[in-house]
Amino acid sequence: MMEQAVEQSDVGKKELASVTQIVLGMIKTSKALRIYLPNNPVLIGFISDLGTRMTVHLARYGELTLDVEQFVLRYQGAQVYENKDPKESMASRLHADGIRTVFFDQGVAPAEIVAFLGVVGFERPSGDDDVVTQLWERNLQHIGYLTEDDFSDPYLLREAEDANQQRDALERIRQALTEQPPPAPRMIPKHLLMLTADEEEWLRKAVDLEGRCNGLDDVIRILATILGEVQEPELFADFAAILGNLAVNLVLAGDIAHAVKLARFLDRLQKLPITAPEQRQQLAEVLAAILSTSTVEVLKVALDGNEAAIEYGQLKELLLILGIPSLGSICELLGRVEKLKVRKLIVEVLVELGRGDPAVFQPFLSDPRWYLVRNVVLILSQIGTPAALKMILGLITHREPRIRREVLGFLERTSDAKAKTYILKFLRDESSPLRIKALQVLTRERLPFALKPIVALAGADDFQERPFEEKREIFLALGELGQESVLPLLREQLMKRYWFQKGNEKESVQLAALGLGRIRSRSALQLLEEARGQKKGSEIRSILDQAIASYVARQRSAGRGEVGA
Incomplete structure (x- = not known):
């Protein structure tokens, strides 16, 4: 054209x-x-x-x-x-x-x-x-x-x-x-052009505020005003649904700031004493619908992506407002996000929501995703009530070792003396690393009720089949917890002879020496020196020499500590 x-x-x-x-x-x-x-x-x-x-x-x-x-x-x-x-x-x-x-x-x-x-x-x-x-x-x-x-x-x-x-x-x-000549300008009275300093300041602020005004804020304000004033049930339901849909769309768009404003208003309106019960129910349903499969997925992508896209404080406020009715969706979000910082924030929210009734987390303890269950255990441990403890203890026999390790970690951290006794159950766990971890906890905390079960482990028929690291922790625990009471058992272990199995005899001496090294009595040193005079073979004697030297060094160090004190 x-x-x-x-x-x-x-x-x-x-x-x-x-x-x-x-x-x-x-x-x-x-x-x-x-x-x-x-x-x-x-x-x-x-x-x-x-x-x-x-x-x-x-x-x-x-x-x-x-x-x-x-x-x-x-x-x-x-x-x-x-x-x-x-x-x-x-x-x-x-x-x-x-x-x-x-x-x-x-x-x-x-x-x-x-x-x-x-x-x-x-x-x-x-x-x-x-x-x-x-x-x-x-x-x-x-x-x-x-x-x-x-x-x-x-x-x-x-x-x-x-x-x-x-x-x-x-x-x-x-x-x-x-x-043609231009028309004569109209004369404006001088007093109409004069502004006081206060008027000028007010006008400048008004212009600045107008420039920063967001149309979405106006829409939310208008809709909120209508919903707050309307009395007719059908009209109230319609506007509540409109605000709910708007909140969902704001979350989908990643505009958490406006979604929080809207959710905050709906939550406050729901809690007002003048709000009718039927209207409260409608508002509760609207709030519960904000988090759904689609919004959770959008949030997951946003939270794992650009860190500046969502302000964490606003996200936390939104999740707290949605509360228990949205607990399933919040736990689902916890199970999907990968960023540690975000998971920590969601855990904090769930601890606050479940503090009054930890039983709300019961359905999630059977979730097939082990990492979600592990996070729920962490939440329950931070709640720390007897009810939460009972739920955690039910997972001691969970099929996933990583869940059992989380439970053991809780038992290690707890100050509840009764809960500590449940650590003994891990001595029979099918996972050797968990058994070793339980022995280390019992030894470090010097829990006397563990001595008898550990003595039984040392004399069990399957003891020789256990890994050396586990045997080592058993004898360390025996010496630390039993002290002089286990000297006869350690003497038998130390003096035992294996005529045709020198490797087994070497291991037996090593284990006995480890246990004796934890006994704070000169009788342990005398027993090591006695064995040094009776045992033959340079390798076994070398083990005993090292054990004696280590014992003497520890005693001297302890003595200096007492003098210094």
Whole structure:
């Protein structure tokens, strides 16, 4: 179409392309004015781009003149715009109000273009003034127009038989208009221009607040006000559902800040004494529906992705507001997120929610995901009530070793003396690392009730089949917990002879020496020295020499500690 237009006029391709882009920019900007708020980046970008194109064109080619037909805009006879829909056509609105030519002069500012498009860019309400009147009221210094009445000059009617004559006549009319003296400025009373310092400060703050205002805040405020005032049950239910859907969409969009505001309002309204029971139930259902499979998945992706996308404090407040009715979804989120920092935050929320009734976590202890169960054990251990302890102890025989290790870790950390006795159950655990861990805990904490079961382990038929590391911990525990009472048992272990199994004899001496090394009595040293005189073989004697030297060194160190004290 552009090439045909060039052939039909004297304008060059680049000049016509420039005009076409400007007209397209006007159309885009006028549509954006209907959709976006004034501070929206998209609208600001359109306005800036249009202003730049207009400035460059006027500097390069001079004044831009558009002839207006019913559905068409032309530039020097070339068609640059056409839209035959009267409700959408800019040309139709101009033509219908009698405007036949529009021109833009050098120096036109983006604000003038926006004001022009605000009048001609979209259909006005039926009660508004016509386009000509509105353009006249805005007094746009660098945008002019000629109406149908301007063409009623007899000279024009006589010489407008061809396009060239009409353009010449049009130029003469415009020249005459520009030569007219400007109207005298209206005098504004001086007192209307004066502002006090307080008024100026208030106005500046008001403008700043208006610039920072978010349209979404206004929507939430309006909907919340309606819901807070409405009394009719059906209307209340409808607006509660609208706010609930909005909250869900905010979470899906990652806008946790506004979702928290909305949830906070719904929660407060639910707890007001004046709110009817039926309305409280409806609000509770709305809040419970905010976290669902879809929102949990969106949150998981956001939380594991960009750390700056969600403010953790806002997320914590949202989860606390949703509370026990959303416990399943919150636990599901805990089971999905991978970031340690986020899991820690969710654990804190769940500890606070379950402190009054730990039984709410019972269904999650049978979840097939071991890491979720492990986190629930951590939550119960932090709650620390007898009821929570009972739930944890039920997992001592859990099929997953990592869950049993978490339970053992809780028993190690707890200060409940009765709970400590359950550590003995791990001495028969099928996992050797867990058995070793239990022995280490019992030894370190010097729990006397563990001595008898450990003596039984040392004399069990399957003792020789256990790994050496586990045997080592058994004899260390015997010496630490039994002291002089186990000397006979350790003597038998130390003096035992294996005529044809020297490896077993070496191991037996090593284990006995480990146990004797924990006994704080000179009888242990005497027993080691006695065995040193009876045992044969350089390797076994070397083991005993090392045990004696270590014992003497420990005793000297302990003696210095007593002196220092």
